Amino acid sequence: MPTDTYSQALRSLSDLGPLRVWSLLVTVFGDLAPDRPLDGPTLSAIMGRIGIKPEALRVALHRLRSDGWLASEKQGRNSLHRLTAKGQSDSDAARGRIYGHAQVEQANVLLTRDALDLDPTVFAQIAPRVFLCPTDAQRPPDTIRLAPDALPEWLGPQIETDAMRDAYTSLHAVLTRIADELDQDLEPLDVAALRVLIVHAWRRLMLKHPDLPRAAHSADWRGHDCRALVLDLLDRYPRPELDQIKPA
Numbered sequence: 001m002p003t004d005t006y007s008q009a010l011r012s013l014s015d016l017g018p019l020r021v022w023s024l025l026v027t028v029f030g031d032l033a034p035d036r037p038l039d040g041p042t043l044s045a046i047m048g049r050i051g052i053k054p055e056a057l058r059v060a061l062h063r064l065r066s067d068g069w070l071a072s073e074k075q076g077r078n079s080l081h082r083l084t085a086k087g088q089s090d091s092d093a094a095r096g097r098i099y100g101h102a103q104v105e106q107a108n109v110l111l112t113r114d115a116l117d118l119d120p121t122v123f124a125q126i127a128p129r130v131f132l133c134p135t136d137a138q139r140p141p142d143t144i145r146l147a148p149d150a151l152p153e154w155l156g157p158q159i160e161t162d163a164m165r166d167a168y169t170s171l172h173a174v175l176t177r178i179a180d181e182l183d184q185d186l187e188p189l190d191v192a193a194l195r196v197l198i199v200h201a202w203r204r205l206m207l208k209h210p211d212l213p214r215a216a217h218s219a220d221w222r223g224h225d226c227r228a229l230v231l232d233l234l235d236r237y238p239r240p241e242l243d244q245i246k247p248a
Helices: 004-014 021-032 040-050 054-066 085-099 155-159 162-181 188-206 223-236
Strands: 070-075 078-083 107-112 124-127 130-134 143-146
Touching: 004 040, 004 162, 004 188, 021 040, 021 054, 021 078, 021 085, 021 188, 040 054, 040 078, 040 188, 054 070, 078 085, 085 188, 124 155, 162 188, 162 223, 188 223
Parallel strands: none
Antiparallel strands: 070 078, 107 130, 107 143, 124 130
8 A cells, every 4th residue: 555655756746747648658658668568457557546537548548549659459358558660769769868877978069050940959059050969969961060178157057948947956856855755665556656757757857958968057957966866766666567567
C-alpha cells in the first residue's frame, strides 16, 4: 500500500505542469516499453495509479495511433499497444539526452550570413545571426562555427527565459524532497508510476532547449542539478518488468 510520502511525491510531480495524457503516454512507452508491447490492462493500471481516467486514456491512444506513433492490435479480449517505427525512432532520438549521464563540457558559437529561424531546441540565439549550440549540432549551410575558449557570465541571462529557469527551480525542489524523504520498498506498479512522472517532468523541460555546458547558464539555473537527481532516482528505483506490473 503506497504511503503518504509516496502519494505526495506523485502529487508534487503531477502539479509541476498540466499532464497532457498523450504526452504522458509517450513517456510511458519510452521509459517502460521502448522495445516491447504493453497490454491494455497493464497500461490502464499504470495510468490509473497516476490518476488518469480510462476515458482520457482511450482518447490519448486514439490520438497517438492517428499520428502514426502507436499501433494497437487485439489479443483475445485485450489489446496490445506498441511503438511504430516512427515512434521507436522518435523515442530513440531523445533517449541519449533524457538518460545520458555525461554533462556537456563545450559549446560552439554559430555565425550566420542571414537572419535564420533555427530550431530553438538546438540553437540558442545570443544576438542577431549569432547562436550558441552543442558541438555535435548539424551546422546549417553557409555558416561559420567557432569554438570559444571560455563562456562569459553574462551569457546565461541571454539564452534563458524566466519561465524555464523557474520551472527547473520547481522541479529541483520536488526531486530533492523525493530523494530525501522517499526511502521505502515500492511495489512494481508504484515504481512504474513514479518513474513515469519523474521522466515526464524532466523530459518536458530538457527537450525544449539546447544541451549546453553549465558554464553557459546563470548561477541559479538548476537544469544540470535536476539531471543528477533524476538519474539518481531512476537508479534507486529501476525499471520493473512488465510482467510484474500486469494485473492478476
